[in-house]
Amino acid sequence: MPNLAPISHRFAFAFAASGWRGSQFIWKAVSRLQSVRDGKTVRLSNGFPLIIDSQDWISKTIYEGTYERALLKFLDGLVLSESFVDVGANIGVTLWHSLKGSPTSTTFMAFEPSAQCFKALGNTRMDIANQGQIFDFAIGDTDGMGTLFGLYNQAHSGAASLAAHPGIRGGTGKVQVHKLDTVLGDLLGERPISLLKIDTEGYEAQVVGGAQKTLRSGKVEIVVMEVSPNFGSVEFLNDVDKLLGDKYCWFYLDEQGRVKKTPYLLKINLDKALKYTHQWNLVLMRKDVFANYEVSPGCIAIRS
Numbered sequence: 001m002p003n004l005a006p007i008s009h010r011f012a013f014a015f016a017a018s019g020w021r022g023s024q025f026i027w028k029a030v031s032r033l034q035s036v037r038d039g040k041t042v043r044l045s046n047g048f049p050l051i052i053d054s055q056d057w058i059s060k061t062i063y064e065g066t067y068e069r070a071l072l073k074f075l076d077g078l079v080l081s082e083s084f085v086d087v088g089a090n091i092g093v094t095l096w097h098s099l100k101g102s103p104t105s106t107t108f109m110a111f112e113p114s115a116q117c118f119k120a121l122g123n124t125r126m127d128i129a130n131q132g133q134i135f136d137f138a139i140g141d142t143d144g145m146g147t148l149f150g151l152y153n154q155a156h157s158g159a160a161s162l163a164a165h166p167g168i169r170g171g172t173g174k175v176q177v178h179k180l181d182t183v184l185g186d187l188l189g190e191r192p193i194s195l196l197k198i199d200t201e202g203y204e205a206q207v208v209g210g211a212q213k214t215l216r217s218g219k220v221e222i223v224v225m226e227v228s229p230n231f232g233s234v235e236f237l238n239d240v241d242k243l244l245g246d247k248y249c250w251f252y253l254d255e256q257g258r259v260k261k262t263p264y265l266l267k268i269n270l271d272k273a274l275k276y277t278h279q280w281n282l283v284l285m286r287k288d289v290f291a292n293y294e295v296s297p298g299c300i301a302i303r304s
Contacts, residue, residue, distance in 0.1 A: 002043040005063075006034040010045045017046065017065030019261035027064055036063075041123060048096055049127045051120045058158045059120070062093055070255040070263035071224070071281055072097045074300055078222070079103075080194035084132075086110040087139045087180065087207055088199040088226075090158045091117050092124030098195055099130050106194065108132030109187065111139050113175040114160040116152050137176035138162055139183070139200070141209035146177040150201075161201035165231040179210030193220045202231030208239055215243040223284040224253075229277050240284075241270045249290050251283040251302075252276070266303045 004010065008030040016023035036042060040052050044063065053059040061067035075097040084102075086095045089110035099106060108130055112121055118136065125134055138146060140162060150160040153170035161168065162177070184193075193214070198207050204225055214220060227234055250273060251265040265283060273282060285293070 002041040002049045005036065005042045005044060006030075008034055009036070009063075013045050013063070013065040015065070017069060019069060019255060019257060019263075021257075021259060021261065023064070023066065047100075048093065049123060051091075051123055053120075053157075055154050057156045058090060058093075062091075067093065068281075069261070070253050070300070073263045074224075074253060074265075074283070076100055077300065078195065080106045082106065082192040082194040082221075083188060084108040084195045084197075085180075085184070085193055086197050088112065088197075088201070089117070089121060089134070090114075090199075091120035092128075094197055094199070096124050096128060098197070099128055102130070102194075104129045106130055109183075110134045111183075112136065113138040113148055113162075113177075114151060114157070115173075116157050116160065120157075133187075135183075137178055138203075139180050139210065140177040140203065140206040141179060143178050143182055144176075145174050148173050148175045159201060161203050161231075162206070163200075163202035163231060165202045180207065181211055181213040184211075184214055190217075190219065195222045195224065196220050197224045199226040201226075202228045204228070205233075205236035205239075208236050208243075212239075212243055215240065218244075218247055218286070221286050221289045223248075223282075225282045225284070226279065227273070227276070227282050228279045230279055234274060237270060237273050237282075244284065248284045248286050251285070253281040253283050253300075263300045264303050265300050 012026045012030045015026050036052050038052050038054055041049055043049050050062055080102040084098050089095050089112040095110050109132060146162050148160055148162055149164045149172050150168045150170040151173050153159050198204055200207055250268050252268050253265055255261040255263045
């Protein structure tokens, strides 16, 4: 059973996770008073079990409450009734938050090819009551082998990708790659998918290319996808639009505020999505599902 983080760290976490600006100064002060040993597993204030790794940006920002606040807030507010498919699971933080408010009957499948993440991802899985499987291969537009770049980058466990974009650091290694259509056809058949999350550090176009049947079927209720214009073309969003048709609402997920940042969903369309030049999170909700969340999907305000 993981111990709680020190009380001063829990205060700093709550301050940061709530969106208040200036949390870096709070963390600087409390870190001088108390420290937590690398390799130790602690339970954060929100319940997430984290293996401490002060060198890794992913682990560090999760511990400090600043990692993807808008995304985690959105996931916390979802109730997934069928299955969750997590492409690019990393150490399992999105997996854990997505299932946090869902019944234990909801199943999951998580895909993570980077061996650097396996220990922490396994630790997260032990804290999840739902039935599911974790696969140690990548998802793309082929069934075969591929080269994973950015392996064992101690500063950023989430940077590994099958896309060899500029600035990627770390080693390389061969990994299995499978189409999502192939895997889901074998394991899920025609069962609905409550949530499909795709975060593959610039390899999203290939994931979409291998998931055309799945996306065209309409059985996916919500899609959350990281879009990375900084890593290359995002023209694949045209394919997403064609595959989904007019059955889905498009949203830009972010947070905003001068003193306290609050998350929001901004209604957008394909044309708007193609114009963003920074990395961002795209949320696609099937319209009948959106009707169930219309007041505040994921407990987040909607802006037009």
